[in-house]
Structures are given as structure tokens and as C-alpha cells.
Amino acid sequence: MDAVAFLIVFLGIMTIKFEISRADRRAARLERKLDLVLEHLDLHEEVPRRDEIVALVREGKRIQAVKTYREVTGAGLAEAKEAVDRLG
Incomplete structure (x- = not known):
């Protein structure tokens, strides 16, 4: 009986993991589309503490700039690095 319960829990966790992964992919796709729309309209996202x-970039402190960008926007490392590169 314990094996059946374990299997049910395992399958439930795998299903949830799959759904979260799918939602992440959809969110990323929507963000890319929104970025294209903003670029097409020549609009720029307002960055706090820009x-x-x-x-920091001008002073050669790129790592600190990326860290600050991540703190104020909640962006991931790769996204923050790309944004700081565009700002500098």
C-alpha cells in the first residue's frame, strides 16, 4: 500500500512540476513579445535608479551595476547583464 501512495504523490509532484515549467515558458514567450512591441513603438521600460x-558602469563597476539592477528590478543574472550592457 505504501508503494501505491508513493507513486500517487510522485506522479502528482511531476504533474505540478510540468505545469510550472509550461507556465514559465509561456511567461517567457509573452515577455519576448512585449519586448518586441516596446521596441517597435520605441518605448523604454523605466528602470528605477537608472x-x-x-x-556604476561608467566607473567600470559593471558587477555592482548588475547587482543593483537585479535588486531594483528582480531580474535574473543574464537579463540584468544584458540590460546593463544596453545601458552602458
Whole structure:
């Protein structure tokens, strides 16, 4: 009986994991589309503390700039690095 319960729990966890993964992929796809729309309209996302981040880049403190960008936007490492590269 314990094996059946384990199997049910395992399958439930795998199903949830799959659904979360699918939702993440859909969210990423929507973000890419939104980025394209913003770029097409020549609109730019307002970045809090932008001046501070740009100043850090100019001072050669790219790592600190990426860290600050991540703190204020909640972006991941790769996204923050790309954004800081665009700002600098």
C-alpha cells in the first residue's frame, strides 16, 4: 500500500512540476513579445535608479551595476547583464 501512495504523490509532484515549467515558458514567450512591441513603438521600460546604474558602469563597476539592477528590478543574472550592457 505504501508503494501505491508513493507513486500517487510522485506522479502528482511531476504533474505540478510540468505545469510550472509550461507556465514559465509561456511567461517567457509573452515577455519576448512585449519586448518586441516596446521596441517597435520605441518605448523604454523605466528602470528605477537608472542614473546610479549608469554611473556604476561608467566607473567600470559593471558587477555592482548588475547587482543593483537585479535588486531594483528582480531580474535574473543574464537579463540584468544584458540590460546593463544596453545601458552602458
